[in-house]
Amino acid sequence: GENVEQHPSTLSVQEGDSAVIKCTYSDSASNYFPWYKQELGKGPQLIIDIRSNVGEKKDQRIAVTLNKTAKHFSLHITETQPEDSAVYFCAASTRTGGSARQLTFGSGTQLTVLP
Amino acid sequence: DAGVIQSPRHEVTEMGQEVTLRCKPISGHNSLFWYRQTMMRGLELLIYFNNNVPIDDSGMPEDRFSAKMPNASFSTLKIQPSEPRDSAVYFCASCLSTDTQYFGPGTRLTVL
Numbered sequence: 001g002e003n004v005e006q007h008p009s010t011l012s013v014q015e016g017d018s019a020v021i022k023c024t025y026s027d028s029a030s031n032y033f034p035w036y037k038q039e040l041g042k043g044p045q046l047i048i049d050i051r052s053n054v055g056e057k058k059d060q061r062i063a064v065t066l067n068k069t070a071k072h073f074s075l076h077i078t079e080t081q082p083e084d085s086a087v088y089f090c091a092a093s094t095r096t097g098g099s100a101r102q103l104t105f106g107s108g109t110q111l112t113v114l115p
Numbered sequence: 116d117a118g119v120i121q122s123p124r125h126e127v128t129e130m131g132q133e134v135t136l137r138c139k140p141i142s143g144h145n146s147l148f149w150y151r152q153t154m155m156r157g158l159e160l161l162i163y164f165n166n167n168v169p170i171d172d173s174g175m176p177e178d179r180f181s182a183k184m185p186n187a188s189f190s191t192l193k194i195q196p197s198e199p200r201d202s203a204v205y206f207c208a209s210c211l212s213t214d215t216q217y218f219g220p221g222t223r224l225t226v227l
Contacts, residue, residue, distance in 0.1 A: 034215070043119070043208070043218030044218045045218065046216070046217075089158065093214070102171065104160075
């Protein structure tokens with residue numbers, strides 16, 4: 001099955017700096033890569049996703065890049081703000097039988113933005 | 116939209132007791148997922164349903180765990196008997212034939 005590794009496990013940055021979180025996956029058939037943000041006491045929320053036919057996707061201060069050859073993808077947050085502090089999870093998926101995807105999650109990165 | 120609703124939000128029980136966690140998916144969504152989150156193992160998929168039918172329960176830890184989805188608007192995850200190692204946050208998520216899974220707020224289970 002799919003295996004997703006995520007680094008680093010913790011990341012502290014100064015407000016206004018950029019943050020980068022990296023993930024690698026094992027199954028070359030994976031074709032969908034979402035990123036979730038989890039705030040304390042809440043469930044994970046999708047913040048951005050990318051499909052295998054795209055190399056990069058951007059949404060305001062958040063961007064995700066995908067290198068299918070190397071089987072890794074990254075989350076980039078620019079101009080970080082204190083409200084970006086949370087745990088971030090990457091995930092990978094192939095479409096299986098049925099209409100929904102099964103996601104395999106990375107172990108999470110605790111991002112702390114220092115004021 | 117109210118989002119995915121889970122109850123209870125917190126559950127404290129004693130070893131050996133039966134525990135039932137409940138989930139109401141977003142109206143119209145046809146797929147529902149149960150996850151378990153622990154520090155040691157992260158987010159693990161336990162089981163998922165498509166159109167109320169269990170598709171993959173390979174993540175269910177053992178026979179003490181069971182899940183049902185009697186209709187499109189309700190699902191339960193039952194643990195009987197519960198053990199201390201079952202202590203975790205249990206999430207329910209739903210989606211509509213798309214890639215985006217919407218997570219509920221979770222149920223924090225503590226088994227003493």
